[in-house]
Amino acid sequence: MPPPPTPSSEGTGRGAKSARTRRRVVDAAAHVLVRRGYAGTRLSDVAEVAQVQAPAIYYYFSSRDELIEEAVAVGLARARTLVEEALAEANGSPLDRLRVAVAAHLSTLLTHSDHARGAIRTVPQLPESMRARHRQAERDYIDIWRGLVADARAAGEIDRDLEPGVALMVVLGALNWTAEWWDPERGSLEGVIATAQRLVVDGLSADRS
Amino acid sequence: MPPPPTPSSEGTGRGAKSARTRRRVVDAAAHVLVRRGYAGTRLSDVAEVAQVQAPAIYYYFSSRDELIEEAVAVGLARARTLVEEALAEANGSPLDRLRVAVAAHLSTLLTHSDHARGAIRTVPQLPESMRARHRQAERDYIDIWRGLVADARAAGEIDRDLEPGVALMVVLGALNWTAEWWDPERGSLEGVIATAQRLVVDGLSADRS
DNA sequence: GCGGTGGTCTAATCTAGATTAGAAGAAGTG
DNA sequence: CACTTCTTCTAATCTAGATTAGACCACCGC
Numbered sequence: 001m002p003p004p005p006t007p008s009s010e011g012t013g014r015g016a017k018s019a020r021t022r023r024r025v026v027d028a029a030a031h032v033l034v035r036r037g038y039a040g041t042r043l044s045d046v047a048e049v050a051q052v053q054a055p056a057i058y059y060y061f062s063s064r065d066e067l068i069e070e071a072v073a074v075g076l077a078r079a080r081t082l083v084e085e086a087l088a089e090a091n092g093s094p095l096d097r098l099r100v101a102v103a104a105h106l107s108t109l110l111t112h113s114d115h116a117r118g119a120i121r122t123v124p125q126l127p128e129s130m131r132a133r134h135r136q137a138e139r140d141y142i143d144i145w146r147g148l149v150a151d152a153r154a155a156g157e158i159d160r161d162l163e164p165g166v167a168l169m170v171v172l173g174a175l176n177w178t179a180e181w182w183d184p185e186r187g188s189l190e191g192v193i194a195t196a197q198r199l200v201v202d203g204l205s206a207d208r209s
Numbered sequence: 210m211p212p213p214p215t216p217s218s219e220g221t222g223r224g225a226k227s228a229r230t231r232r233r234v235v236d237a238a239a240h241v242l243v244r245r246g247y248a249g250t251r252l253s254d255v256a257e258v259a260q261v262q263a264p265a266i267y268y269y270f271s272s273r274d275e276l277i278e279e280a281v282a283v284g285l286a287r288a289r290t291l292v293e294e295a296l297a298e299a300n301g302s303p304l305d306r307l308r309v310a311v312a313a314h315l316s317t318l319l320t321h322s323d324h325a326r327g328a329i330r331t332v333p334q335l336p337e338s339m340r341a342r343h344r345q346a347e348r349d350y351i352d353i354w355r356g357l358v359a360d361a362r363a364a365g366e367i368d369r370d371l372e373p374g375v376a377l378m379v380v381l382g383a384l385n386w387t388a389e390w391w392d393p394e395r396g397s398l399e400g401v402i403a404t405a406q407r408l409v410v411d412g413l414s415a416d417r418s
Numbered sequence: 419g420c421g422g423t424g425g426t427c428t429a430a431t432c433t434a435g436a437t438t439a440g441a442a443g444a445a446g447t448g
Numbered sequence: 449c450a451c452t453t454c455t456t457c458t459a460a461t462c463t464a465g466a467t468t469a470g471a472c473c474a475c476c477g478c
Contacts, residue, residue, distance in 0.1 A: 017445095018455070037334045039249030042435065055437080056456050064436065124389045125246045159407065166404045169390050170383045177382025180333045187375055195375045198368065203412030227425070252466065264467080265426050273466065 022060045025050045029071040030118035034179075038125040041068065068122075069130055075119025076137045082108045082116075083144060094152035095205070099197045101148055105175050106193050110182055117179050145172065149204075158204050171200050231269045234259045238280040242327035243388075247334040250277065277331075278339055284328025285346040291317045291325075292353060303361035304414070308406045310357055314384050315402050319391055326388050354381065358413075367413050380409050 028050035032041045043064055047054040061067040086104035090097050108116045123134060149168050152158045175196060182192055237259035241250045252273055256263040270276040295313035299306050317325045332343060358377050361367045384405060391401055 021455085037246050037248055039246055040334065043437090044435070053457055054435090055458085058437070059455065125249065159411070162407060163396065163400055163404050166396055166401055167408060170387065170401075170405050170408055173386025173389070174379045174383035177386050178379065180382070181378050187372065191372055192375055192379075195372050196379050198371060199376060199379055199412035202368070202414065203408035205411065230425080251464090253464090262427055263465090264428085267467070268425060 021050075021052070021056075025052065025057055025060060025067070026071050026074060027113065027115075029067050030075060030114040033068065033071060033118035033122045034114045038068065038122050038127075043067075065130060068126075069133065071115070072119045072122055072126070072134060073137065075115035075117070076123075076134060076141060078112065079105065079108050079116040079119065080137070080141045080144065082112065083141075087144075087148075093157065094148065094155045095157045095201055098148050098152060098204070099201060101145065102175065102197050102200055103193045106178060106196060107189060109175065109179050110189055110192070120176050121179055142168070142172070152204070157206055159206050162204065167204060171204070174199065230259075230261070230265075234261065234266055234269060234276065235280050235283060236322065236324075238276050239284060239323040239327035242277065242280060242331045243323045247277065247331050247336075252276075274339060277335075278342065280324070281328045281331055281335070281343060282346065284324035284326070285332075285343060285350060287321065288314065288317050288325040288328065289346075289350045289353065291321065292350075296353070296357075302366065303357065303364045304366045304410055307357050307361060307413070308410060310354065311384065311406050311409055312402045315387060315405060316398060318384065318388050319398055319401070329385050330388055351377070351381070361413070366415055368415050371413065376413060380413070383408065 025046065028046045028048075029041065031049050032045045036042075036045070041064075043054045043057055046067070047057060050057075057067060061070070083101055083104045086100050087097060090100040092100075109120065110117070123131060123138065126134070145168055146164075149158065149164050153160075153164060158164075178192060178196070182189075234255065237255045237257075238250065240258050241254045245251075245254070250273075252263045252266055255276070256266060259266075266276060270279070292310055292313045295309050296306060299309040301309075318329065319326070332340060332347065335343070354377055355373075358367065358373050362369075362373060367373075387401060387405070391398075
């Protein structure tokens with residue numbers, strides 16, 4: 001029976017090493033997920049990255065799917081947390097807050113380990129039953145954005161002719177797809193963020209030609 | 210030995226039936242690719258969709274990878290062709306042409322069978338060696354867009370501060386990601402196209418607040 | 419209405435990769 | 449140190465799914 005993922009067994013002491021290994025496995029899973037996708041993620045690869053033997057994984061997770069599920073959940077949670085934190089410190093016009101969210105989303109996606117990236121790239125490929133279990137988390141995250149857009153709209157900063165729901169998904173798509181092509185050699189992260197911010201804000205913005 | 214994919218064996222007569230089955234298999238492969246991704250695409254599923262027995266596929270292709278490769282190639286080619294055709298009839302300002310390209314890309318992606326969709330969603334997951342063989346096609350397609358952006362820029366219609374390369378990828382991402390979320394019940398195709406056009410054009414546009 | 423060729427099927431085979439069994443190495447406890 | 453519990457390993461096992469072998473049927477030209 002796998003030990004319950006003690007939420008507080010982080011630092012040192014009781015089961016600290018175990019917790020570290022477990023985390024290493026989840027990280028490795030995210031790493032492999034990013035490059036191979038859901039179906040392509042082999043436990044043997046995960047094990048190699050995590051520096052364990054494949055069967056060791058079963059000490060922590062009862063199946064491949066359970067591991068993948070956790071990796072995805074962690075990624076979604078992380079993306080959400082980081083964006084929320086960034087927004088918490090941001091005060092300014094709704095459009096400014098949108099700019100902040102764009103920056104946070106992109107930097108999470110592109111640099112903050114493979115978690116968010118793995119989650120976002122993987123979710124659409126999950127078998128329906130598993131995906132269903134993450135749908136709430138997806139919605140929660142999107143709702144943050146929906147709120148930002150709604151605020152901006154209420155403040156009259158957003159083009160009235162745009163369908164807010166559709167526009168939001170188009171924007172998120174622009175951000176998410178960066179995970180497919182961006183790499184540090186292709187320009188600085190800051191450059192991408194700046195470009196994306198301008199595009200998003202000008203694209204949504206109320207004052208038009 | 211598989212019969213060479215006679216380029217003209219379409220209509221009737223010699224090998225017409227064969228050609229039709231072959232096409233059915235490729236279509237089925239695209240169909241499965243869209244929903245399962247590269248690693249998740251099983252020959253048995255493709256066979257079922259194509260209404261054949263799995264081994265029949267080997268009459269046309271010498272391996273699973275070869276089939277997938279063709280399906281992807283067809284998809285990329287189709288996307289490119291449809292956009293080119295749309296542009297051929299479009300005259301107007303560079304920004305207008307960009308609008309046309311956005312509409313063509315989206316309608317290809319979202320409705321024109323599963324080919325383009327399969328190709329675009331699948332390419333990033335392909336094993337490097339296979340992906341390399343499509344890289345040229347990808348570039349060719351992107352180059353069409355690069356040209357559009359360059360023209361608009363030369364005409365002074367695009368914000369000088371945007372990095373054209375990065376901006377283009379962000380835009381294409383917005384379009385490509387629609388394949389992940391859009392479905393006919395979520396609003397009309399026209400609605401998505403209109404929203405995307407406005408976002409893209411206003412986002413890139415030179416006159417700013 | 420016979421021999422050939424194209425096209426498809428059923429019944430193996432073969433292999434990668436998930437999962438399980440059971441042994442054995444640490445690490446903490448008395 | 450001897451004992452227990454946690455953690456990981458090596459050596460099976462089991463299964464899905466790609467691929468191959470070889471038979472079978474339909475049509476075509478004669």
